[in-house]
Amino acid sequence: GLDGQLDREIGTIGKIYREEPEELKDLASHWGITLFRLDDAGGIRQQTEAWEREGLSRGVQPGDSALPLSWTAPSGRRYRVHSVSKSSYRVAAAVEETSLRDTLWTLAVILAMGIPFAAGLAIAGGYFLAGRVLSPIGAMAQKAREITAESLAKRLPVDNARDEFGQLATVFNDTLSRLQDAFERLRRFTADASHELRTP
Template sequence: MSSWWKRRSLKLRLTLWYAAATAVVVAVFAWVVYEIVERRLGAELDRQLRIDFDVIEAQLDKDATGQIRWLVRGAHGDEGYARLSAWFEVWSEGKQLLFRHWPVREADIKNPLPAPVESILRFYTVELEHDLHVRIMERPARVHELGVIVRVFRDETDTRRTLAQIVEVFVLAAPLAVFLASLGGYFVARRSLAPVAAMAEQAKQITSESLAERLPNPNPHDELGQLAAVFNQTLQRLENSFTELKRFTADASHELRTPLTALRTVGEVALRQGDNPTALRETIGSMLEEAQRLNDLIESL
């Protein structure tokens, strides 16, 4: 994986980093939004349960036989709606069911809940049937002098549907956001690295014969501009070095040419005067002097 990653272009790696960063941000944002909405919907459901409890507690009474009864009263005389919407149970502190009102008939209740464990205020969620989740509040109350525990129910279907819709929106929107971020990242990476491509193309054209050329530097104030400036300074030093080398080569050629020319001239003279030993001796001495001069010149180089 590491070798594969290193073989990819910097443009592609930057694009993938943009996409990965966007995916992480979207995931964190979705989680935060989900948690906030879930908590607020849960708090609203608990608030409605408290209101239901207050209304129901005020309407509980005992008949002449001591049985719990519900004196149902709607907000505007609509007792029928109140009977349909109310969902609660009344238990004694001894865990005996005293009254039950569910939105279904008693015979249709498949999974009745057990008695409350403790006589305290508590909220919790249970699944009564498949995909039927309800929020429950249990709270102690008094019907005249009788201590009871009222268990109030609220259907969580709408709450869960809202949360599911939020998840669906983020599931659909997240790939689009990552795709757009990838496009934006590719555009930004391409635009940011365009000076590098231009510098690389120009650097390919520079040879020992064209050291006077320089890399393009549209913005000398950013990091790429500073890099181009350093390369241009290096090219300037190379150009100066090549100029000095050419000058040195020309001077060395001139200095070497003089003793070599003298050696050649003396040798030609010696060939023409080959029958004169004295002249030959002087010629050889002169050639040795020029050879020594040439040796001294080479050592000085």
């Protein structure tokens, strides 16, 4: 995050100051470090123009701050400011928080609007898919209502014998076949019994 970036920048500034102090003025162009100030025994050794323009020195605590602090510059921009003192120098650096806050705010708005939209879309899609998936059951129920004792020869349509609805229709049709056979045997028995009773 920003605090890690600050720590890295402060470490880089300190290393360059110790090893190649003349390169401090090139930190912005070579390293992208645009908001810092380095003081040594002689006072301000290096300070970026942006640091001075934003008045970030006022956001630095006297001595070392244990943790980076958030500070609002007179321009209204928010910065994360941190300083570290070493034996012969003190480095203070800052990273702008405003763009991060704006990004987080935009993300929060997108999520606040997107989650209900996605949930509504999922519900509508689920309702539509459930209707499509369950429509064969409605058709099967309608056909089953049409089958009576006089029309046991009718069968439910089997569109796909491999899916669950096809298997259900097949089982139902098999049951109807057995029922039709039982009715036929009962009719024959009744007819035979009636014939036997009429003939002496």
